[in-house]
Every structure is written in C-alpha cells, then in structure tokens.
Amino acid sequence: MTTPDEEKFSDQFGSSVRAISDYMGLGLQIAISFAFFVLLGYWADSKLGTSPLLLLAGVVLGMVGMALVLMKVVRQANKKK
Amino acid sequence: MKRVNVIQPKALLKVIAILVPLLLSVNGLVFAASGQSSDVSKNSAAAVAGTAVSAPAAEAAHGAEATEGEEKAGDVIMHHILDKNVLSFEPFGEISLPKIPPIAGIDISITKHVVMLWVVSALLLIVFSVVGGKYKNLTPRNAPKGLANAMEALVEFIRLDVAKSNIGHGYEKHLPYLLTVFFFILFCNLLGLIPYGATATGNVNVTLTLSVFTFFVTQIAAFKAHGVKGYLKHLTAGTHWSLWIIMVPIEIIGQFTKPFALTVRLFANMTAGHIIILSLIFISFILKSYIVAVAVSVPFAIFIYLLELFVAFLQAFVFTMLSALFIGLATAHEGSDEHVAEGAHH
Numbered sequence: 001m002t003t004p005d006e007e008k009f010s011d012q013f014g015s016s017v018r019a020i021s022d023y024m025g026l027g028l029q030i031a032i033s034f035a036f037f038v039l040l041g042y043w044a045d046s047k048l049g050t051s052p053l054l055l056l057a058g059v060v061l062g063m064v065g066m067a068l069v070l071m072k073v074v075r076q077a078n079k080k081k
Numbered sequence: 082m083k084r085v086n087v088i089q090p091k092a093l094l095k096v097i098a099i100l101v102p103l104l105l106s107v108n109g110l111v112f113a114a115s116g117q118s119s120d121v122s123k124n125s126a127a128a129v130a131g132t133a134v135s136a137p138a139a140e141a142a143h144g145a146e147a148t149e150g151e152e153k154a155g156d157v158i159m160h161h162i163l164d165k166n167v168l169s170f171e172p173f174g175e176i177s178l179p180k181i182p183p184i185a186g187i188d189i190s191i192t193k194h195v196v197m198l199w200v201v202s203a204l205l206l207i208v209f210s211v212v213g214g215k216y217k218n219l220t221p222r223n224a225p226k227g228l229a230n231a232m233e234a235l236v237e238f239i240r241l242d243v244a245k246s247n248i249g250h251g252y253e254k255h256l257p258y259l260l261t262v263f264f265f266i267l268f269c270n271l272l273g274l275i276p277y278g279a280t281a282t283g284n285v286n287v288t289l290t291l292s293v294f295t296f297f298v299t300q301i302a303a304f305k306a307h308g309v310k311g312y313l314k315h316l317t318a319g320t321h322w323s324l325w326i327i328m329v330p331i332e333i334i335g336q337f338t339k340p341f342a343l344t345v346r347l348f349a350n351m352t353a354g355h356i357i358i359l360s361l362i363f364i365s366f367i368l369k370s371y372i373v374a375v376a377v378s379v380p381f382a383i384f385i386y387l388l389e390l391f392v393a394f395l396q397a398f399v400f401t402m403l404s405a406l407f408i409g410l411a412t413a414h415e416g417s418d419e420h421v422a423e424g425a426h427h
Contacts (some may be wrong), residue, residue, distance in 0.1 A: 013246055021406050028338045033331040065327045072318050 022073060023056035030066050085240070133188035141254055154363040162355055164192045164284055197281040201268045208232070239263050239401060247405040248412065255408050258298055262291065263401040270351060270393030272401075274386070282396075283351040284346065292340035292347075295404040339407055343400060350396050355387040358382050 039057020045051055127369050169175040180190040208228070215229040225233055244252040244259050266282055273280025280288050304312055316332045361382040365374035 013242065015246075017402070018409065019407060021410060025335065025339050025342060027329070027344055029335045032338055033334050036330065036334055037327075043204075061327055064324075065331050068320060068324060068328055069331060072320070075319075076309060 001078055022076060026069070033065050033069065034062040037065060047080060084185040096352070102178045108174060142167060149330040156369060158359045158363070162283060162352060162361060165190055165192065166195055169276075193279050194281045194284045194287060196308060197269065197272055197279050198287065201265060201281065203274060204268055204272075205261075205264055216383055235263075239383055243402050243405050246408040247402065252405075255298065255302070255405070258294070258400050259405055260402060262294070263397050264346070266291070266400055267393060267397035270397060271390075272356065273351065274389060275395065280351050280355060282347055282353060285348045287343045290376070291400070292343040295343060295407065296337075296340040298404070299407045299411045304407050327381075339403075343403055347396055354385065354392055358385050360387070361385065369383075 016042070036053065037058045040063075041059045042057040044058075048054070106240045146397060166180065167177045178191045178193070180195065181188075183189070209232070210233045212229045215225060219225060224230070239260055240256060243263075244256050248255060269282040269287070272278040272281065273283060303315070316329050318328055318332055320328045361378050365371075365378040
C-alpha cells in the first residue's frame with residue numbers, strides 16, 4: 001500500500017539518481033581512457049623501437065579523448081535543459 | 082500517544098556507580114602488574130648491566146618479540162579475510178575441503194567461499210519456497226505474517242523504489258534478476274556476520290562474477306532497445322567521423338568501467354568492515370590492557386559490527402540500484418525521460 005506522497009518520492013528519487021548517473025563513472029572513464037592511449041603508445045614503442053614518438057602521440061590522443069568526453073557530457077547536460 | 086521517558090537518570094546513576102569502581106580496580110590491577118613487570122625489568126636490567134654486550138641483545142630480542150606479535154595479529158586478520166581450503170569450527174575441529182586437480186590451468190577446487198555461496202543458494206531456495214508456499218493459500222481477507230511479510234516488504238521495496246523508478250517502462254522483465262541479485266548479496270553479507278560464517282562477497286572473484294552478470298544484462302537490454310545500428314551509433318557518441326578513432330575506444334572502455342566500479346565497491350566495503358572489526362579487537366591484545374579492551378576495543382567493535390549490519394543491507398541495495406540504473410540508461414534513448422516510454426513501446 002503506497003500513498004501518493006510515497007509514489008511521488010520514489011519517482012523523484014529515480015529521476016535524481018538518473019540525473020547524477022552521467023557524472024558517476026566520469027572520473028574513472030577519463031582516467032582509464034587516458035591511460036589506455038598512453039600505454040598503447042608505450043607498448044607500440046617497445047614493439048617498434050621508435051622510442052618516445054608513439055608515446056607522445058598516445059599522450060596527445062589521450063588528451064584529445066579527455067576533452068571529447070568532457071564535451072560529450074557538457075553537450076548532454078545542455079540538451080537536457 | 083503517551084510519551085515514555087527512555088532515559089532514566091536514576092538507573093543511569095546506578096550503572097555508573099557499578100561501572101566506575103570496576104574500571105578503576107581493573108586499572109589498578111593493570112598498573113600493579115605493569116609496576117611489577119617494570120620492577121622486574123629494572124632488576125634484570127641491573128643484573129644485565131654488568132655485561133654491556135647482552136643489553137642490546139635483550140633489546141633486540143624484545144623488538145623481535147614485538148614485531149612477531151604484530152605479525153601474528155596481521156596473520157590472523159588475513160587468515161580470516163582470505164579464502165582457504167578448510168572450514169574451521171574453532172574449538173570443535175575443522176573440515177578440510179576436497180581439492181580438485183586444475184582443469185585447463187584453472188584451479189576449481191572447493192573453498193570456504195564456494196561453500197558459503199552454496200549455503201546462501203540453499204537458504205534462498207528454502208526461504209523463498211516457504212514464502213511462496215504461504216502466498217499460495219492466502220485469501221484477500223488475510224495478510225501475510227512473519228517471514229512472508231518481511232520478505233514482501235523487501236520485494237516491494239526493490240520493485241517500486243529500485244526497479245520501477247530507475248528502469249521505468251517495462252521494468253517487470255528485469256525484476257527477477259534484480260531481486261535475485263539483491264537477496265543473494267544480502268544473504269552473503271549477513272552470513273559473514275555470524276560465527277563460523279565467511280563473507281563470500283568479500284572475495285573479489287565473487288563480486289566480479291556478479292557484476293559480469295550485470296554487464297551482460299545491460300548489454301543485451303541495450304541491443305534489444307536500440308538494435309545493432311543504434312547500439313553502434315551510441316558508441317560514436319555523436320561526434321564527427323574523424324574523431325571516431327579516439328571516441329570509440331573510449332566509449333567501449335566506458336562500458337567496462339561501470340561494472341568494474343561495482344565490483345570494487347562491493348568487495349572493498351565488505352572486506353574493510355571485517356578488517357576494522359578485527360583490528361579493533363586486536364588493539365587490546367597488542368597493548369595487553371584490560372582498560373583498552375573495555376573502553377576502546379569492545380564498544381567500538383560492537384559499534385562497527387552494528388554499522389556492518391547496516392552496510393550489509395546498504396551494499397546489497399546499492400549494487401541492485403546501480404544495476405537497475407545501468408539497465409535503465411541502456412534502454413533509454415539519448416536525452417530526456419519522455420523517450421524512455423517511447424523506447425519501451427518500440
């Protein structure tokens with residue numbers, strides 16, 4: 001048996017949880033995607049023997065990726081308003 | 082309603098009047114003991130002082146003893162937390178579990194946590210077949226009582242506040258998974274808090290398996306809601322095609338970070354609580370003092386234990402709620418909530 005108030009509360013709770021959900025995995029996603037490109041560059045360097053070049057390329061790619069993730073989040077937040 | 086005065090000053094005074102002399106006398110005993118031991122150590126030091134060489138040796142021996150004691154506490158804690166091959170019923174002996182030779186390099190022998198998983202599965206089967214049986218011969222005129230009522234409260238909570246509010250339309254399809262995961266984690270967590278029990282959710286393999294289930298459920302729900310084309314389009318996150326080479330790996334990684342966070346959250350919460358309780362108890366053994374045991378170890382350990390009871394429910398709820406949230410996000414179309422209902426109709 002739920003009163004209308006409780007029903008409303010659970011709806012509000014759900015919507016607020018959904019609202020924060022965009023930002024919950026953000027830190028881990030940014031960190032891991034940056035590390036992914038850097039480590040990929042490092043691994044490719046050790047395979048091909050082009051020592052700092054691919055690592056630096058990985059760093060650049062990772063930074064662009066971080067910016068892209070942030071842009072995506074900001075665009076979604078703008079769309080919701 | 083009549084207000085009842087819960088705190089009665091007279092009773093409190095009586096308790097204090099009993100406790101304070103007790104504590105003081107214990108303290109006196111401890112001081113006496115330490116005084117004696119210090120006397121003894123002084124004497125021995127005086128006796129030893131003649132031979133200059135043996136004094137550092139004694140110190141070294143003392144230091145070694147101290148570190149040995151600390152190692153022992155750490156060993157006992159790790160022994161308690163980690164998985165092992167025996168079920169120990171401390172004063173009554175132990176049962177050693179069978180070892181199965183590894184298949185394809187993977188050790189699949191039965192361990193303490195595996196037994197706990199079986200116990201939890203059996204408990205779930207028993208509890209819910211009893212509860213389900215009670216509902217079968219229930220008329221609209223009478224309400225369920227006892228266990229059935231308690232389980233109904235939890236099931237309704239998961240149905241309304243977790244599944245319905247997070248997934249929205251078409252939540253009934255995912256309800257069996259969410260309810261199973263909730264009660265499984267809850268029973269695992271609670272079994273770790275009873276004597277001779279072990280926390281299966283304090284093992285990273287168990288939590289990883291659970292979140293892999295959530296991962297597959299989420300991905301399948303996303304495929305069903307969007308189709309293959311929509312799913313692949315979601316991976317590009319609406320960026321220009323020249324940036325896809327960067328964006329697609331990041332989005333794929335993003336699919337894996339969520340279940341990974343679920344894994345670590347449950348595992349760390351269940352392990353940390355047990356380590357804290359054991360550490361608090363071992364403080365009194367390391368310091369060898371009754372007053373620390375009475376004033377610090379036991380009250381704080383009981384407090385953390387009660388907190389752990391709460392955390393057992395909380396973490397089961399959090400895992401279920403985040404699973405429901407991920408399913409809801411995967412089935413929802415980009416943007417606002419209005420699309421959720423439409424997505425369910427497609």
